[in-house]
Amino acid sequence: MTKENLTPMMKQYLSIKEEYKDSILFFRLGDFYEMFFEDAIIASKELEIALTKRSTGANSKSPMCGIPYHVANTYISKLISKGYKVAICDQLEDPALAKGIVKRDVTKVVTPGTLADFDYLKQDENNYLLSMIVKSHMVYLSYTDYSTGELYTTSKAYFEIDEAIDFIADELYRINPPEILINEISNDKINNFLNLSNFYINRIKEEELENIVFNSEEKSLINEIVFENIEKIEKENKLSDLSSIYILLKYLIKTQKHSLNHLNTIIYYERNKFLILDENSKKNLELVKGLNTNTKSGSLLEILDKTKTSMGSRELKKWVEAPLNNKDEIEYRLNLIEEFNSNLILLDDITNILKDIYDIERLSVKISNKNINPKEIVSLKNSLYEINNIKTLLENSNNNLFKELSSSINPLVEIQKEIDSIIVEDPPVTTDDSRFIKIGFSEELDELFEASEKGKNWLLNLENSEKEKTGIKNLKIKYNKILGFFIEVTKANLSMVPDNYIRKQTLVGSERYFTMELKEMESKILGSKDEAFKLQLTIFNKLKDFLVDNIFNIQKTAKNIAKIDSIISLAQVSRNNNYTRPNINDSGIIDIKNGRHPIVEAKFTGELFVPNNTFLNNSDEMIHIITGPNMAGKSTYMRQVALITIMMHIGCFVPADSANISIIDRIFTRIGASDNLAKGESTFMVEMKEVSNIVSNATKNSLLILDEVGRGTSTYDGLSIAWAIVEYIAKNIKAKTLFATHYHELVILSEKFDNIKNLTIEVEKTEDSIIFLRKIIEGFTNNSYGIEVAKLAGINDEIIRRASQILSVVENKENSNFKEKINDNSLVDIQQKSIFDVKKDEYINKVANININSISPIDALNLLNELVKESRDI
Numbered sequence: 001m002t003k004e005n006l007t008p009m010m011k012q013y014l015s016i017k018e019e020y021k022d023s024i025l026f027f028r029l030g031d032f033y034e035m036f037f038e039d040a041i042i043a044s045k046e047l048e049i050a051l052t053k054r055s056t057g058a059n060s061k062s063p064m065c066g067i068p069y070h071v072a073n074t075y076i077s078k079l080i081s082k083g084y085k086v087a088i089c090d091q092l093e094d095p096a097l098a099k100g101i102v103k104r105d106v107t108k109v110v111t112p113g114t115l116a117d118f119d120y121l122k123q124d125e126n127n128y129l130l131s132m133i134v135k136s137h138m139v140y141l142s143y144t145d146y147s148t149g150e151l152y153t154t155s156k157a158y159f160e161i162d163e164a165i166d167f168i169a170d171e172l173y174r175i176n177p178p179e180i181l182i183n184e185i186s187n188d189k190i191n192n193f194l195n196l197s198n199f200y201i202n203r204i205k206e207e208e209l210e211n212i213v214f215n216s217e218e219k220s221l222i223n224e225i226v227f228e229n230i231e232k233i234e235k236e237n238k239l240s241d242l243s244s245i246y247i248l249l250k251y252l253i254k255t256q257k258h259s260l261n262h263l264n265t266i267i268y269y270e271r272n273k274f275l276i277l278d279e280n281s282k283k284n285l286e287l288v289k290g291l292n293t294n295t296k297s298g299s300l301l302e303i304l305d306k307t308k309t310s311m312g313s314r315e316l317k318k319w320v321e322a323p324l325n326n327k328d329e330i331e332y333r334l335n336l337i338e339e340f341n342s343n344l345i346l347l348d349d350i351t352n353i354l355k356d357i358y359d360i361e362r363l364s365v366k367i368s369n370k371n372i373n374p375k376e377i378v379s380l381k382n383s384l385y386e387i388n389n390i391k392t393l394l395e396n397s398n399n400n401l402f403k404e405l406s407s408s409i410n411p412l413v414e415i416q417k418e419i420d421s422i423i424v425e426d427p428p429v430t431t432d433d434s435r436f437i438k439i440g441f442s443e444e445l446d447e448l449f450e451a452s453e454k455g456k457n458w459l460l461n462l463e464n465s466e467k468e469k470t471g472i473k474n475l476k477i478k479y480n481k482i483l484g485f486f487i488e489v490t491k492a493n494l495s496m497v498p499d500n501y502i503r504k505q506t507l508v509g510s511e512r513y514f515t516m517e518l519k520e521m522e523s524k525i526l527g528s529k530d531e532a533f534k535l536q537l538t539i540f541n542k543l544k545d546f547l548v549d550n551i552f553n554i555q556k557t558a559k560n561i562a563k564i565d566s567i568i569s570l571a572q573v574s575r576n577n578n579y580t581r582p583n584i585n586d587s588g589i590i591d592i593k594n595g596r597h598p599i600v601e602a603k604f605t606g607e608l609f610v611p612n613n614t615f616l617n618n619s620d621e622m623i624h625i626i627t628g629p630n631m632a633g634k635s636t637y638m639r640q641v642a643l644i645t646i647m648m649h650i651g652c653f654v655p656a657d658s659a660n661i662s663i664i665d666r667i668f669t670r671i672g673a674s675d676n677l678a679k680g681e682s683t684f685m686v687e688m689k690e691v692s693n694i695v696s697n698a699t700k701n702s703l704l705i706l707d708e709v710g711r712g713t714s715t716y717d718g719l720s721i722a723w724a725i726v727e728y729i730a731k732n733i734k735a736k737t738l739f740a741t742h743y744h745e746l747v748i749l750s751e752k753f754d755n756i757k758n759l760t761i762e763v764e765k766t767e768d769s770i771i772f773l774r775k776i777i778e779g780f781t782n783n784s785y786g787i788e789v790a791k792l793a794g795i796n797d798e799i800i801r802r803a804s805q806i807l808s809v810v811e812n813k814e815n816s817n818f819k820e821k822i823n824d825n826s827l828v829d830i831q832q833k834s835i836f837d838v839k840k841d842e843y844i845n846k847v848a849n850i851n852i853n854s855i856s857p858i859d860a861l862n863l864l865n866e867l868v869k870e871s872r873d874i
């Protein structure tokens with residue numbers, strides 16, 4: 001295909017496509033968005049739409065597919081969810097008026113990390129675009145939610161590349177951005193990590209980063225406050241490289257092609273100001289996603305999130321993913337929860353009001369893009385009105401904490417008033433169909449609408465008087481866009497048409513006419529209607545400008561409401577689930593009385609969850625080695641301690657009778673076996689990597705939850721590794737640790753180390769089974785009751801019997817080596833005896849089933865012969 005042969009339109013297509021090579025180009029043609037060439041092949045497959053061909057020039061055809069423009073959103077979101085970007089190319093002029101080829105250009109690129117449309121977004125989750133620059137022993141990381149205007153940035157120095165990867169992994173999995181911008185890094189380890197993760201990555205070329213400047217057009221699209229804030233952050237945090245923020249802004253401008261008015265505040269955060277949770281712990285403790293569901297269902301967040309607004313939902317998710325480690329901040333949240341719980345009427349009143357508050361945080365992008373519609377503006381007004389009610393309730397509460405909270409809420413009364421004076425209560429979504437500006441706001445507008453209204457009455461009168469004058473009973477005055485106003489007379493009445501009617505159009509059954517009088521009125525009516533709509537739009541645009549000027553305040557109010565909604569949710573949950581306020585200590589103690597697992601207990605209906613105590617400190621109760629049968633509740637118990645500790649750091653009440661918990665710097669967990677097959681690692685390899693991470697990063701202020709470390713390898717390997725790890729923690733790290741194991745040999749360590757103690761979970765042994773009591777007590781067990789549990793699980797009797805036989809032989813030879821054990825004669829004997837048993841059973845069965853009465857003498861003799869032979873084999 002040579003370019004010369006192409007039609008002019010295809011030339012236009014290709015020159016636009018050239019600039020958006022990494023996107024699927026939606027090319028507007030009439031009422032369709034068309035895709036061509038490679039894009040068409042991909043899109044037809046992914047969207048399951050027909051692939052056709054279109055002539056693209058002399059003797060050439062190209063693959064093509066298309067979708068109607070008015071359903072484009074559905075298809076775009078489908079492509080985005082499958083990991084594509086979509087560049088939308090629109091017609092920039094009215095095709096009817098265009099001379100030659102219609103002007104077209106890309107008006108927006110939809111990418112996974114820059115979504116802003118309510119249609120595409122999950123309400124209760126942020127949608128982040130993240131950028132990262134790794135160079136000269138520094139990682140610079142920034143991320144923004146374009147739909148809300150939030151922008152965060154941080155940096156981290158590192159010596160070893162592994163440190164950088166740990167930091168990057170933790171942040172990426174916490175933030176979970178659907179799209180990432182990153183510089184071209186030469187380090188293979190980082191690149192491997194990024195390639196194996198499933199993030200959507202855009203590489204930014206070195207030359208693009210070298211000298212990032214914004215030209216004047218770009219500058220005009222960025223809110224000035226952003227540059228002031230960047231400068232402030234640069235100074236206050238001695239940030240030497242700002243390119244991670246700049247490339248975010250550049251990318252947003254390039255894709256959105258719109259001013260970024262709602263991006264204003266930049267928050268510099270430091271990771272060590274939060275309780276650090278790595279990806280594994282977040283996953284295993286099911287903080288925001290259930291392990292089985294991979295959705296919110298079954299997670300701690302699901303339990304805690306009773307927020308009433310989407311803004312609150314998103315805020316609370318942030319709280320759960322990044323719990324605090326500052327005592328005062330935690331106490332502040334706890335104080336509020338406590339006060340709300342002693343003011344239940346207020347709590348319920350505010351809860352009810354919150355239900356009526358719209359997602360005004362995400363309106364900010366629409367305000368910025370000026371595509372907010374009248375209905376949404378009224379939702380904003382109504383929400384502010386409700387927010388005002390919350391403010392008043394708090395103000396009138398006679399409680400200093402609530403009064404302080406009240407003063408932090410700005411219900412933006414001026415904005416309420418402005419909207420209220422301009423827009424009617426129940427306006428339409430579109431701006432060009434009907435009137436939505438209140439009567440009385442603009443005299444001029446009222447007059448124009450009145451004139452067009454009057455015109456309508458005049459027409460009605462004219463219709464009646466013409467009917468009378470002409471005697472044509474079914475004469476009608478009608479309107480359409482092409483003819484304007486006309487008088488319609490059916491064929492049967494044509495003889496009665498007077499002379500002053502001028503013919504306009506002939507139809508099959510009727511004729512259409514106009515008169516000079518009608519023509520004159522038409523221009524008056526249509527003129528005033530046109531002008532009325534023009535003026536209405538001008539007024540509306542002014543209101544939109546006013547909102548743009550106030551965008552920052554609207555966002556601030558939204559953020560405050562999100563926080564209040566989150567606190568109210570925690571208060572409601574604490575009350576409904578019987579949680580108590582935890583104490584915070586700085587003496588390294590974790591003392592929980594009758595603690596419960598918040599997620600497991602919620603699943604228990606009828607059956608009661610058995611609560612348990614926990615006492616850990618920095619001296620004699622530092623490490624607990626927990627032995628006990630399978631299924632006794634060891635994992636549940638350990639997770640419960642971690643979750644209660646995390647809940648305290650979130651600033652939430654906890655499921656326990658009482659809890660006194662010290663501030664922890666990090667929680668590490670090594671729970672559950674999961675192959676990371678995508679990374680080509682076996683269960684054991686994954687386990688050892690996790691342990692390695694724990695051992696090198698844990699401090700004496702950390703909490704370690706280790707469940708069956710060493711399980712993925714042979715018994716003696718596993719035991720040795722587990723043993724050495726416990727010793728290392730006891731001697732060197734000195735972190736509070738819960739260590740569940742089936743290596744009962746480890747209980748000996750409590751005699752060697754003052755800081756190690758043994759715990760076990762009580763079971764009651766009956767004759768051939770066990771009953772789980774779920775109570776954790778001091779002591780240990782030297783029996784895993786694996787066979788009993790296997791029996792409870794329904795494994796058949798033959799296997800259970802055989803397993804018991806083998807176990808008794810192996811246990812009796814405890815001190816011999818493995819080879820001796822399996823070569824043991826009695827083990828082989830049992831095996832042979834077992835085969836013998838089976839044959840004997842079959843033999844007896846055969847004899848018992850002989851029917852003496854029906855067998856002939858000759859058959860009886862043959863059978864007897866057979867039986868004698870068989871008996872010799874047994």
Ligand code: ADP
Pocket residue numbers: 600608609610611628629630631632633634635636637774
């Ligand atoms: P283990 O780790 O000892 O094998 P789990 O912690 O997985 O045992 O617990 C097994 C099951 O026992 C859990 O799924 C839960 O249903 C139940 N369970 C655990 N702890 C309790 C408890 N404290 N009260 C009631 N049921 C419990």
